[in-house]
Amino acid sequence: xxxxxxxxxxxxxxxxxxxSCSGVRGGVCTVNCGGGGGNATxxxxxxxxxxxxxxxxxxxxxxxxxTGITLTPSTGSAxxxxxxxxxxxxxxxxxxxxxxxxxxxxxxxxxxxxxxxxTFSAPRVIFCTQPNPGVPGCATGTxxxxxxxxxxxSISTNLSLTSNQQTGIALDANLGSALTTSGQTITAVNLxxxxxxxxxxxxxxxxxxxxxxxxxxxxxxxxxxxTAVTSSTLTIQTSSRGSITATTNSxxxxxxxxxxQSISCVQLNAVAIVDTVLNADGTFTLTFYQPVSSSSLDVIxxxxxxxxxxxxxxxxxxxxxxxxxxSGSLLNGQLKLxxxxxxxxxxxxxxxxxxxxxxxxxxxAFQNSNSVASILPGQTITFPALSxxxxxxxxxxxxxxxxxxxxxxxxxxxxxxxxLPVFNATTFPPYFGITTPQQFQTTAGRLSVDGVSDLTSISxxxxxxxxxxxxxxxxxxxxxxxxxxxx
Numbered sequence: 001x002x003x004x005x006x007x008x009x010x011x012x013x014x015x016x017x018x019x020s021c022s023g024v025r026g027g028v029c030t031v032n033c034g035g036g037g038g039n040a041t042x043x044x045x046x047x048x049x050x051x052x053x054x055x056x057x058x059x060x061x062x063x064x065x066x067t068g069i070t071l072t073p074s075t076g077s078a079x080x081x082x083x084x085x086x087x088x089x090x091x092x093x094x095x096x097x098x099x100x101x102x103x104x105x106x107x108x109x110x111x112x113x114x115x116x117x118x119t120f121s122a123p124r125v126i127f128c129t130q131p132n133p134g135v136p137g138c139a140t141g142t143x144x145x146x147x148x149x150x151x152x153x154s155i156s157t158n159l160s161l162t163s164n165q166q167t168g169i170a171l172d173a174n175l176g177s178a179l180t181t182s183g184q185t186i187t188a189v190n191l192x193x194x195x196x197x198x199x200x201x202x203x204x205x206x207x208x209x210x211x212x213x214x215x216x217x218x219x220x221x222x223x224x225x226x227t228a229v230t231s232s233t234l235t236i237q238t239s240s241r242g243s244i245t246a247t248t249n250s251x252x253x254x255x256x257x258x259x260x261q262s263i264s265c266v267q268l269n270a271v272a273i274v275d276t277v278l279n280a281d282g283t284f285t286l287t288f289y290q291p292v293s294s295s296s297l298d299v300i301x302x303x304x305x306x307x308x309x310x311x312x313x314x315x316x317x318x319x320x321x322x323x324x325x326x327s328g329s330l331l332n333g334q335l336k337l338x339x340x341x342x343x344x345x346x347x348x349x350x351x352x353x354x355x356x357x358x359x360x361x362x363x364x365a366f367q368n369s370n371s372v373a374s375i376l377p378g379q380t381i382t383f384p385a386l387s388x389x390x391x392x393x394x395x396x397x398x399x400x401x402x403x404x405x406x407x408x409x410x411x412x413x414x415x416x417x418x419x420l421p422v423f424n425a426t427t428f429p430p431y432f433g434i435t436t437p438q439q440f441q442t443t444a445g446r447l448s449v450d451g452v453s454d455l456t457s458i459s460x461x462x463x464x465x466x467x468x469x470x471x472x473x474x475x476x477x478x479x480x481x482x483x484x485x486x487x
Contacts, residue, residue, distance in 0.1 A: 038110045038163025043282045044069065044081060044102035045168060045202070045217055048092040049487055050412040051176035052463055053427035056184055058130060058138065060303050060318035061338040062092040062175060064123040064191060069171070071108065071159070072115040079113075081106055084242030091240075091320055091337050092173050097410050097465035097485050099217045099450075100241055102171065105282025113159040116199050118171065121150035123191050126318050126338045128305060128431055129184040136433025137307040137377040143316070143340060144394075148178075148189035155199050166280040168202030168216040184430065203280070207457075210449040211277065218448040219244070219284065220275040220483055221356075221408055221467060223382075224323055225296060229266045234286065236274055239322045240337065246276045246286035253357055253445075255290035263289075269296040271323050273356065275448075288446075290356045292405070293384065298331045299323035300399060301382040301407055302341060305431065308372035313345045315372055316396065320380065330388040340396035345372055345404070346386065353406040353469065354382070358482060359443045361475035366406055378432040379470045380409040408482060412465045415486075418458045422477055425464065439477030440468060451486035463487040 046066075051057055066088045069081040084101050094100065124147045128138030161167070177195040180188035190196070202216040203209060211217070222244055228235035237243040248263050258265035266272070266289065275288035292299070302317030309315065319339045324332040350368040353360060360367075365374045375381065383401035391397040416424035416437050421444070426437040442455070452458050468481040 039107045040110055040161035040163065040165040040167065041282055042106045042108045042161070043104045043168045043202075043216060043278055044106065045099045045170045045219070045278070046090055046095050046102050046173070047099050047170050048095045048173040048175055050093075050096045050463070050465055051179065053412055053414050055176070055181065056430055057181065057186065058128050058184065058429045058431040059093055059175075059186075060126045060128070060305055061320050062125045063336075063338045064090050064092070065121045066090055066102070066118065067121055068119040069102065070117040071113045072117065073109075073111040074114050076111065078117075079108055085240065087240070088242065089240035089337055092175055093410050094320065095173075096175075096412055097467045097483050098220055099170065101219055101244060101278070104278065104284075108161055110161050110163045110165070113157055113161065115154050116157050116169075116171075117152055117154045118197060119152040120191055123148040123189050124338050125179065125186055125189050126340070127186050130430035130433070131184070133430065134433055134435045136431065138305045138431050143305055143318075145338065146186050146189055148191060151192040153192050153197050155197050157199050159199075159201065166282070168278065168280070170200040170202055170217070172198045172200060174198065207453050208451055210453055214280050216278045216280055218275070218450065218483065219278050220448055221273060222276065223271070223273045223292070223299075223301065223321055225326060226266055226268055226270045226272050229263065229268060232263065234263065234266050234274070234289070236272060239324045239332070244274070244276060244284055246274060246284035248286045252286045253288045255288075255356065257291050258289070265291065267291070267294050269326055270294050271297055271299055273354065275356070288356060290354060292354065292382075296326040297323065297384040298325045298329055298388070299382055300331065300335065300341065300385050300388075301380060303380045303409060304375055304377050307377060308375045310371065310373050313372055315343055315375055317341050317343055317381065330385055334388065334390040335397070336391070339391040341391070342396045342398050343383070344398070344400045346400045346402055348402050348404060351404045351406070353471070355469065355480070356482065357443065357446050358469065358480045359441055360469065360471060360480055361441060361477060363475045364471045365474060366472060375404070376470065376472045378409060378429070379472065380407045381405065382407045406469055406471070408467045409470045410465060410467055412463065415458050415460055415462050415464045418456050418460060420455060423455060425466070438479060440466065440479040440481040441477045442481055446482060448483040449485075450483070455484055458484070458486045
């Protein structure tokens with residue numbers, strides 16, 4: 001009888017301990033599992049709000065390493081969120097128009113969370129000035145970087161999570177609040193400042209998204225190495241933001257290089273670009289696949305800042321993305337996002353446009369050219385690095401290339417006439433050298449919209465950010481947009 005009472009008491013005590021803690025390891029709760037018990041599934045994304053176009057800033061890259069995210073409940077212990085990469089390097093200019101994954105399918109104890117704390121290091125903004133309207137390129141000697149302190153920021157939240165709930169959180173960086181400026185010059189960066197970050201819950205209201213029920217966000221234009229592939233899934237590894245595994249469905253599209261238009265064209269260790277949709281359960285659906293190269297290569301992507309020199313066959317870029325070769329990489333541990341690189345073309349092959357299924361006006365001066373004269377400030381290009389030397393202090397790095405491809409530039413501007421299939425925008429960053437309204441071509445089924453339910457709902461004269469191919473003259477439109485975010 002005594003043994004039976006002791007066993008019952010032990011069972012009650014164990015149940016009490018499990019009911020008062022949170023976190024699950026091996027099926028056992030560890031801390032803070034109170035508040036009704038159970039866990040919610042939460043995915044975390046990064047977005048950014050740019051400075052207004054009227055600020056006339058020419059920001060080429062704005063980077064920081066996000067080292068941690070913590071959720072603090074109203075009672076109990078804080079919950080640490082495991083990021084998608086242990087060295088997650090954010091490029092905030094990129095996420096003014098796109099979203100990148102911070103963490104997916106995180107199991108979080110059901111509770112009310114009143115605070116989210118973000119820790120970061122090495123914030124750096126790379127910018128230039130161009131005081132002469134209509135003159136393309138950064139003014140001579142003005143391309144520079146400003147660094148800020150490492151630190152943390154705590155954001156007030158009112159996030160109530162229930163057992164088995166599936167939801168998302170968008171961490172939004174307000175770049176205007178984080179920067180101190182004087183005219184076109186940025187004098188300081190501080191990500192710990194007031195209003196530098198806000199938190200938004202996902203999914204958005206139906207009036208603020210073009211997504212269907214059960215979908216949280218577009219996560220588009222992810223470039224990396226294919227590290228796994230099955231009959232229905234692929235995994236793509238980025239150089240700075242971890243990996244994403246996405247599943248195909250009947251609506252998945254494949255680039256024209258995929259002759260069979262199926263996942264059978266996906267090759268291991270190939271360099272590729274994918275568009276995906278993040279679902280409420282933390283999984284990804286593959287919406288588009290574009291192979292770039294069948295081989296594992298060191299690839300540099302960057303925005304062009306200078307007018308190319310046709311005599312030396314050189315131009316300057318600021319690195320905004322990269323792919324590291326799976327072995328013998330020249331870039332891994334050497335290239336930092338935001339670095340300045342002097343690129344030399346060596347016996348170049350004809351240039352290509354990585355269109356990702358977008359309609360491109362014919363007659364582009366870039367397509368099939370092999371002259372640096374066809375490259376414009378503001379364009380984003382990518383190339384396999386034949387050689388590379390890292391930036392040292394303020395001395396730019398160097399790279400040589402023979403294959404140049406046009407990629408997507410992130411542009412913040414003022415919406416003009418929000419019509420389909422062509423809309424226009426104005427108030428471009430000064431280093432583009434564009435002072436007149438420009439047309440943007442869209443492609444049915446290949447346009448992602450955020451902040452509104454459709455592009456025509458965006459108010460004229462409002463601020464937008466777009467991910468677009470800057471094809472350049474003599475064609476019109478000069479831009480082909482894949483995504484548009486209304487701010």
